[in-house]
Every structure is written in structure tokens, then in C-alpha cells.
Amino acid sequence: MSQQVKPKKALGQHFLTDLDIARRIAATLDDYKGLPVMEVGPGMGVLTQFLMAEGHDISVAEIDGESVDYLRSHFPELEGRIIDCDFLKLDLAQTYPDGQPFCVIGNYPYNISSQIFFHVLDYRNQVKCCSGMLQREVAERLAAPAGTKTRGILSVMLQAWYDVEYLFTVQPGVFNPPPKVQSGVIRMRRNDVTDLGCDERLFKTVVKTAFGQRRKTLRNSLRGLLPAGTGADELPMGQMRPEQLTVGQFVELTNFISSLRAPKQ
Known part of the structure; x- marks a missing residue:
């Protein structure tokens, strides 16, 4: 041509x-x-x-x-x-x-x-x-x-x-x-996924926040997403860095953060 x-x-x-x-x-x-x-x-x-x-x-x-x-x-x-x-x-x-x-x-x-x-x-x-x-x-x-x-x-x-x-x-x-x-x-x-099984907007925020400070552990990079008074030490996989997590683990993390942020009954 x-x-x-x-x-x-x-x-x-x-x-x-x-x-x-x-x-x-x-x-x-x-x-x-x-x-x-x-x-x-x-x-x-x-x-x-x-x-x-x-x-x-x-x-x-x-x-x-x-x-x-x-x-x-x-x-x-x-x-x-x-x-x-x-x-x-x-x-x-x-x-x-x-x-x-x-x-x-x-x-x-x-x-x-x-x-x-x-x-x-x-x-x-x-x-x-x-x-x-x-x-x-x-x-x-x-x-x-x-x-x-x-x-x-x-x-x-x-x-x-x-x-x-x-x-x-x-x-x-x-x-x-x-x-x-x-x-x-x-x-x-x-793929066959139709629903991530979590709040998709929060999932995106968690992923972006984690990789925004990729050299930090998740315990430190995601601290700002937790409600006041919540200790980051209880975050699952908190000792890991974002590149180590599978999609499923990010979903799990998102659901955990979501549960902490939900209004107490």
C-alpha cells in the first residue's frame, strides 16, 4: 500500500x-x-x-x-x-x-x-x-x-x-x-461475570487507591477509605501490596470495607 x-x-x-x-x-x-x-x-x-x-x-x-x-x-x-x-x-x-x-x-x-x-x-x-x-x-x-x-x-x-x-x-x-x-x-x-458481587463503584475506588500508592501495603494505602476510629490493622490482606491480589481478593477487600462503612443498625 x-x-x-x-x-x-x-x-x-x-x-x-x-x-x-x-x-x-x-x-x-x-x-x-x-x-x-x-x-x-x-x-x-x-x-x-x-x-x-x-x-x-x-x-x-x-x-x-x-x-x-x-x-x-x-x-x-x-x-x-x-x-x-x-x-x-x-x-x-x-x-x-x-x-x-x-x-x-x-x-x-x-x-x-x-x-x-x-x-x-x-x-x-x-x-x-x-x-x-x-x-x-x-x-x-x-x-x-x-x-x-x-x-x-x-x-x-x-x-x-x-x-x-x-x-x-x-x-x-x-x-x-x-x-x-x-x-x-x-x-x-x-468472561461469564455479570455481577462482581460487591459495590462496583467502591471496587474501582479501592483498586485505584491501592495502586495509587503501590509501594505501600494495603493497610497503609487504604487507611483513608476506612471510617474514623476503624483500625487498619484488621484489614484482610492488609500486609500485601496491590499487585499481589487477584480480582476475587479485591472483591473480598471491597466487601469488607463496605461492611465497615455501612450504617450500624
Whole structure:
């Protein structure tokens, strides 16, 4: 594919030029061909072409006007399916109304990849699979199991609702311009969880507060969430650090804190 769109640093654009890798990324959705697909930041359509070749019902969200013009002229079959806007501001429940399930894929801009996954999380009851490429360090964090140093807020928040796999690493040389870091491809499949079994808003607060001071033990980092007069020493798993906890242990911790905060009868 000839280079006709200039990569824009402000948009975090690094255009994939290796067709075999693009084909492999498209193949991450092979098990979901019955569902519509939203591609984020298609650029010049290197991934789009393989998704269409596999028969996916695809729409694309692209913020770069030059890329939109390129797609319209080179992919006439996308007529009416190019959404010229910022994916982070897109109401996906309107794009896929009535709770329609769909998938998300992309070569995600590195500078906003975490925000993209938080946005996907807001539509977790509809997004059955989310896959694609992002900075390797972030990709590894999303898939990091309990007990690993790379585990973070997004690891726990996503793994509460998705089974996350790190699939393969991509070297910088297959992009224009080459990024200064390696890339990683992940796939997230929606799990069977419909209810965490705790106050979800408090769960999010507990996770964010714990990782906000990740070098501290939970006894110290979560002290501020406890009611006045409550000793942090009675906190279960209080001697542990946040990266050591599974999703289930964070749920247990949330329920314990919730019970302390509940009005006494």
C-alpha cells in the first residue's frame, strides 16, 4: 500500500507496513465473525482490508481527516461506515443500539491506549471481544496476572470482566515511522461475570487507591477509605501490596470495607 497519509506525531500515528502482521491481528477475531466490528484508528486501512476480506461487518472510527479522505477514496465499500470522530467520545450504545453485541479492534495510538480500554470497559456488556496492538509495556500490563510487578489498575479492572491474553510481540521496524518501543498484540474475551458481587463503584475506588500508592501495603494505602476510629490493622490482606491480589481478593477487600462503612443498625 503506497504511503499517502503523513503520520502525525500529535495523534500518535505509527502506520503498520507489514501485511503478514496485519493479517495475524485481523485473525484474532476469527471466532467472532457473526458480530459487527468497530476498528479504532484505521489509518490507511492496512488492517481494515483483511477484516473485510474475512467477511466481518466492519465500521471504522478515525479522527484524522487525511486518513478519512484516504479511506473514502480507496475503500468505497466503507461508504456510510466511516465515523469521522474521536473514538473516546463515541457513544457506542448509539452506534450499536438495543444492546447489540460487537467487537473492537485496532492498531491503537500509544498515547491514548489506556483511555481506549477504559472506554471499552464502559460498554463491557456489549463488547464481546477486544483485540489489537499497543505499546508492549502496556499490553503486558493488561494481561499481567496477580503477583507480577507489571500489574496495575487496568489489569484488575479489565480482568474482572475479560480473559486477557498477550499474543505476540511486534518489532519497531514494521512501522512508518518506527516507534521507539516494541509493540504487543493482545486479545480480551468477555468472561461469564455479570455481577462482581460487591459495590462496583467502591471496587474501582479501592483498586485505584491501592495502586495509587503501590509501594505501600494495603493497610497503609487504604487507611483513608476506612471510617474514623476503624483500625487498619484488621484489614484482610492488609500486609500485601496491590499487585499481589487477584480480582476475587479485591472483591473480598471491597466487601469488607463496605461492611465497615455501612450504617450500624
